Amino acid sequence: MHITQYFFKIFFRIYYHNALEIVLVSAIKEFRPATPFLTPYLISAPKNFTNVQLYSEIYPFWTYSYLVALVPSFFLTDILRYKPIVITEAVALCFTWILLIWGKTIWQMQIMQIAFGVASACELGYESYMFLMVDKKYYKLVSSYTRAATLTGRFFAYALAQFLISFNYGSYLLLNQISFGAVCVIIPIAIAFPPITKEIIDSKVESQGKKAVDDMRQKETSEDSSDKTAKAKDSGDAKTRDIKERMEEYSHFILHELKIFKRNKNVLKWSIWWALTSCGFYQITNYVQSLWATMQIISDNFNGITECINTLIGAMISFSLQYINKDWTVHDELILSITSIIIAVLLIIMSQIKSVIIAYILYVIITAIYTLLMTAACATIASELNSASYGFVFGLNTFVALLLETAITFAFADKHGFALPIREQFLVYGGYFAIIALIFVIIICSQYIIRWWRNQPDNTMHNNISSCDNSTYH
Structure with a gap:
């Protein structure tokens, strides 16, 4: 009851x-x-x-x-x-x-x-x-x-x-x-x-602080009070203007939103990871059944139960992260580089093994890692943005991921490219994730070098003098 x-x-x-x-x-x-x-x-x-x-x-x-x-x-x-x-x-x-x-x-x-x-x-x-x-x-x-x-x-x-x-x-x-x-x-x-x-x-737009629609409404109201007959006659033109104004508004909005990546390094960093990793993960999910097919016999076709497990793990991760107070911006480059290396190793193993059961297990692990970090990426990026910017940033990240995936697909999978055998393709995907890990290792090393350089006595003195000069001018 x-x-x-x-x-x-x-x-x-x-x-x-x-x-x-x-x-x-x-x-x-x-x-x-x-x-x-x-x-x-x-x-x-x-x-x-x-x-x-x-x-x-x-x-x-x-x-x-x-x-x-x-x-x-x-x-x-x-x-x-x-x-x-x-x-x-x-x-x-x-x-x-x-x-x-x-x-x-x-x-x-x-x-x-x-x-x-x-x-x-x-x-x-x-x-x-x-x-x-x-x-x-x-x-x-x-x-x-x-x-x-x-x-x-x-x-x-x-x-x-x-x-x-x-x-x-x-x-x-x-x-x-x-x-x-x-x-x-x-x-x-x-x-x-x-x-x-x-x-x-x-x-909805007004609640997010956009005023362009208000201006359009005032303009329409003014036109209506001055000449209702003309407006009714030219209703088709008004609709055309409405669409043009919206497209112009979108153009200004996009130019403004692109500056988010310059203003906020966390958004830039996690967006880079999002685009790069999603590209690789899309490739895995698109072609993993073809890899399994090279290992399968009729009695060990468990694609359905594998995806069931993925769904359950995804649900548990999404649900549990709500209650974990983890600041993902702390040591994030280290986390992203280590997990990328793990995925790279697992993909290389998948490309070589003959057991489909082991391939299932490795795929579930890869999916769990991606789901965990993707959920963290969404939460981290969203926490740095206002609600009006969510769709733009998330959509742009997806677009960049697809752009990269298109290049990889054409180069390695398409018959007009190298058309590599499926096992060799997964070897390439493993190398791709190793490159992602290398990118974040380079970021970590560059941060340590910059921090070390700034802490040198000569540079510290120079920075202090520069700050004094700036305060004098102001």
């Missing part, structure tokens, strides 16, 4: 804060049991693609399309009032699984990856919509519910997939059919989302 009352209480709190549809979509759109078994599905009958075709001709298109779609998604999200972007994500996911189920050729699978890249880029619009529809004081509450819904959807999807495959109750095709049904459900829900009105956007 108490458990029932507890869940009803949560349900009504979600409903009261206009977040029921958002939380529902978060759970359903992540309920994709086909995800852990994508590579086994595509290399088995009736698809019968080779593993080499997957990682050199098909999978790279997700990276390329994600990068290309991210830029218009970033700028059009606000201009199109968010909801169209949310619907686009739902439609793109649906189209992805249509091609997965009925597509048969390489070019159809490439289009499938392009559609999934568009859906990934539109995720930004979905997250922005969530925060616009919810009162600011309930951000943390609704965000936690949404995160819980996302993890719940993934956990049950992966668990179901592993159960069906391990006990021969279903095929890889069935997993994709279930995923297709789930993503189709979110289309009518997304269409039913309440629209984001101009008043909602203006109120």
Whole structure:
């Protein structure tokens, strides 16, 4: 009875804060049991693609399309009032699984990856919509519910997939059919989302201290009082001006926000780590199933349970870090360099071993390290910024990561580049993380050298004289 009352209480709190549809979509759109078994599905009958075709001709298109779609998604999200972007994500996911189920050729699978890249880029619009529809004081509450819904959807999807495959109750095709049904459900829900009105956007922007919208409103009011007839006649021109003004406002906003990295070294440092490490981690998650496929036999295909464990560990890390009062800016370069070295070593081992079980374990460890530090990075960067800058910095970090990933994908995975065998690719990824570690070791060494140089007697005296001169002038 108490458990029932507890869940009803949560349900009504979600409903009261206009977040029921958002939380529902978060759970359903992540309920994709086909995800852990994508590579086994595509290399088995009736698809019968080779593993080499997957990682050199098909999978790279997700990276390329994600990068290309991210830029218009970033700028059009606000201009199109968010909801169209949310619907686009739902439609793109649906189209992805249509091609997965009925597509048969390489070019159809490439289009499938392009559609999934568009859906990934539109995720930004979905997250922005969530925060616009919810009162600011309930951000943390609704965000936690949404995160819980996302993890719940993934956990049950992966668990179901592993159960069906391990006990021969279903095929890889069935997993994709279930995923297709789930993503189709979110289309009518997304269409039913309440629209984001101009008043909602203006109120949010004004609360963050932006005055540009106020000026636009005053201008529109003045025009309305002076000549209502002319304004009605030229309503189309007014809308065009509105979009142009917003784009100009975005340009000024971006130039202003870029100065954050100059003003705040912690934001710069953690953003560099974010972009570099996310690039490498995206590569790992994109191609790890192809690596596993070289080690697997039918009896040891545990992709689903591996992703289940990753989901549980991610949930525990995200939850527990709320209660750990750790200042991640203390010895952060040392932490980032050591963890990067650990990931590099684990990737090199993964590239050489023959046991898929050990590869699973190493992958879980790598994912746990990344999740821990990524959560810390988000918290550290957010603590240094005002709320108006979150989306820009996080979006820019993701864009840089994708830019780097595109270069790496084209160079080492794509058939137009070196098209390295999958084991050699993971050897390269290990070297990539070693370079990340080296970058932060260089930062540590340079800081010690600068500190040592400043503490030298001659330099100390020079600094004191300079400070005295400055005080005299002032």
